[in-house]
């Protein structure tokens with residue numbers, strides 16, 4: 759059932775535009791889900807895997823290539839957003855400051871933004887800029903879902919330990935963030951992530967379907983994120 763909905767949904771996704779400054783963003787209408795994370799974390803690969811479109815967002819072996827905010831239209835009123843990666847050492851201070859400004863505007867003022875998918879390489883611990891991004895999102899009452907990406911790079915046991923550790927760390931920090939294992943290569947967790955993205959975009963929910971443009975960030979999406987936080991950790995909490 760779910761599969762059918764997906765099959766007829768994301769294949770329509772197309773590249774819309776790249777913007778350098780918040781003023782150039784498409785009109786703030788409809789619903790958007792953004793992908794954030796360090797350069798090379800696997801954001802574009804995750805976006806492609808979740809949308810089922812392998813070549814939608816450009817992926818790269820060279821960190822720091824995507825400096826622009828890339829918008830993809832899923833349908834006339836729904837978009838996926840590939841945010842510029844951060845944490846790339848060679849970026850000049852001026853560029854980094856511009857990035858901070860754009861992110862603050864995007865996360866703080868974009869009314870159609872329904873949630874942020876944070877992508878972090880499972881082999882690295884969350885860095886200061888990841889924490890900053892998480893803090894910005896949560897301060898803006900934005901639901902956040904964390905993908906521990908490239909899970910295929912670890913054994914199953916090590917991946918589950920990393921998952922449990924990340925959840926514990928976020929809980930200890932008092933952050934309502936749901937977390938899952940993800941791999942664009944092995945496709946682990948792709949369906950789970952896609953279901954959440956569809957839900958945020960208002961594709962599944964009966965009441966959202968009628969009018970995706972009218973659901974503010976104060977409504978169901980944030981509660982959903984909190985619910986995910988309650989639901990996910992318990993089932994994943996096992997040793998080894």
Ligand SMILES: Nc1nc2c(ncn2[C@@H]2O[C@H](COP(=O)(O)OP(=O)(O)O)[C@@H](O)[C@H]2O)c(=O)[nH]1
Pocket residue numbers: 795796797798799800801802803804816817818819821822824843907908909910911940941942943944
């Ligand atoms: N093994 C593995 N490599 C991945 C995965 N996802 C992305 N990569 C690789 O990591 C690099 C960066 O990916 P990309 O999606 O461009 O990262 P972005 O900079 O965050 O958009 C590329 O070489 C990808 O092929 C994954 O799930 N497994």
Ligand SMILES: [Mg+2]
Pocket residue numbers: 801802803816817818824840843
């Ligand atoms: Mg990218």
